[in-house]
Amino acid sequence: MKKRLAIALMIVLLAVTACAPQAAPTAAPTAVPPTTVPPTETAVPPTATAAPRTLTVFAAASLTGAFGDIGKAFEAANPGVAVTFNFAGSQALRTQIEQGATPDVFASADHKNMDPLVQENLVAAGGAKDFATNLLVVILPPGNPANVQTLSDLTRAGLKIDLADSSVPVGNYARQVLTNMSKDPTYGADYSDKVLANVVSNETDVKAVVSKVDLGEADAGIVYVTDAAAAPGLKSIPIPADYNVIAQYPIATLAASPNPDLASAFVDYVLSADGQAILNKWGFAPAGQ
Amino acid sequence: MPGWVFVLPSLVLVALIGLPLLALIWRSVSKDFFTFTFSAMALDALKLSLVTSVISVGLALVTGTPLAYILVHWKFPGKMLLDVLIDLPVVLPPSVAGIALLMAFGRVGIFGAWLNAIGVTIPFTTVAVVMAQTFVAAPFLVRSVKIGFAAIDPQQQEAARLEGANEWQVFRYIMVPLAGRAVLTGIIMTWTRALGEFGATILFAGNLEGKTQTMPLAIYIGFETSTQIAVVLSVMLLAVSMVFLALLRKFEAEN
Numbered sequence: 001m002k003k004r005l006a007i008a009l010m011i012v013l014l015a016v017t018a019c020a021p022q023a024a025p026t027a028a029p030t031a032v033p034p035t036t037v038p039p040t041e042t043a044v045p046p047t048a049t050a051a052p053r054t055l056t057v058f059a060a061a062s063l064t065g066a067f068g069d070i071g072k073a074f075e076a077a078n079p080g081v082a083v084t085f086n087f088a089g090s091q092a093l094r095t096q097i098e099q100g101a102t103p104d105v106f107a108s109a110d111h112k113n114m115d116p117l118v119q120e121n122l123v124a125a126g127g128a129k130d131f132a133t134n135l136l137v138v139i140l141p142p143g144n145p146a147n148v149q150t151l152s153d154l155t156r157a158g159l160k161i162d163l164a165d166s167s168v169p170v171g172n173y174a175r176q177v178l179t180n181m182s183k184d185p186t187y188g189a190d191y192s193d194k195v196l197a198n199v200v201s202n203e204t205d206v207k208a209v210v211s212k213v214d215l216g217e218a219d220a221g222i223v224y225v226t227d228a229a230a231a232p233g234l235k236s237i238p239i240p241a242d243y244n245v246i247a248q249y250p251i252a253t254l255a256a257s258p259n260p261d262l263a264s265a266f267v268d269y270v271l272s273a274d275g276q277a278i279l280n281k282w283g284f285a286p287a288g289q
Numbered sequence: 290m291p292g293w294v295f296v297l298p299s300l301v302l303v304a305l306i307g308l309p310l311l312a313l314i315w316r317s318v319s320k321d322f323f324t325f326t327f328s329a330m331a332l333d334a335l336k337l338s339l340v341t342s343v344i345s346v347g348l349a350l351v352t353g354t355p356l357a358y359i360l361v362h363w364k365f366p367g368k369m370l371l372d373v374l375i376d377l378p379v380v381l382p383p384s385v386a387g388i389a390l391l392m393a394f395g396r397v398g399i400f401g402a403w404l405n406a407i408g409v410t411i412p413f414t415t416v417a418v419v420m421a422q423t424f425v426a427a428p429f430l431v432r433s434v435k436i437g438f439a440a441i442d443p444q445q446q447e448a449a450r451l452e453g454a455n456e457w458q459v460f461r462y463i464m465v466p467l468a469g470r471a472v473l474t475g476i477i478m479t480w481t482r483a484l485g486e487f488g489a490t491i492l493f494a495g496n497l498e499g500k501t502q503t504m505p506l507a508i509y510i511g512f513e514t515s516t517q518i519a520v521v522l523s524v525m526l527l528a529v530s531m532v533f534l535a536l537l538r539k540f541e542a543e544n
Contacts (some may be wrong), residue, residue: 165513
């Protein structure tokens, strides 16, 4: 009797907590009020007793190299500050932020994954600023075993092409490039279809595409020129400006940032001459091209 | 001892498992539920998941049962190493499994290069999905069947041998039937592990709808496009898993 009572109680408790009315948000989370900026400005003055502050930056996978350097430079300029990064496909980062993650800064590889956050009031007042642009390129595995020489070769039957998923910025951009090329009679209206028929996998971020090509699993991949620059051992085929897509990278501090002043300082650094020089070194072009 | 000593800790675990699953079902209910459920992406992923996981379980059964027999009854140098080897996939992170499979069977892999020379490539194929699933899941079957075989009274095997049965007959007519429950448990664990496999699959087999995009991959990609798609796909997988588990348990109870 006691056992049955206990089990019944367990089930009732479970049912009650599950059916309790939730502040049920729909797919878009409720608006987060912007945090007020504390009186102290920009860089944290170095003090012997200051607790180390951590700045969390969510950044697109393609920014891995550049932001790694920017992080180190920012830490050197701001003793006592540690910058931690979460590099992933911008779409994954956007989803994490929408689902409640609270990084300080978000740098996306396209506006498609930044604008919804602005509309949902997840970005701090001041909005997002473009800080860099990127272009696309075709990369080839070491030794180019399939002997891919031109962009037309990508339509060859049986070729294995690796792209990022269309939800990933570079995957979306790549498909735009293919569409652009289909508009040109040189490549033919079926160019995009033929190339897409050769796609063997849709990766979740651009670095996975680079890895698969680097491993020789794919015969070609479409990534950013910055990724090709970061992998000098891989040959690449440039995509003419007529067809290429200029990827605009926006950066923003988040409304729920635990360190708004530090976050703004980081964004300012990225936009500063020093930050832009680092981005340039990794192959990025300035914003607004 | 008062019953609460048992109930309270159990309640914590039941809540931890039950609440997220209930929340999942609760949140999936929306006007788009059936649009997503019957979308090409969802049905392709579900079909692929079911077909590949069943094949993986079959492969694990056919290759793992004899291996379990060997590990329980035979003695040979290096047996302990073999034991450890078969247990490794259980503790390895799936991404490690994926990378290892690529190193061995990738196009420029150690064995993959030979296969490539004769025109056989494994990455990016459904075969790769089955291989990844079998790699991570088969050890569960071997472990379970080992326990089953080890629990069989040796006197029954002795009696059978005295009656003139050879090794195969002892295996087929004494060991397997008596270890039935362990085999069934092994099948359940292997199948669920294969069904949920993600890391090794995305690294080794890739992600292409209809060919290599299993349910877990579809859910992950869906999550990055729209949370609602991921929730609906998750509920589909949950429903299918529950049906299969219930069927297996019923089968077990009947035996």
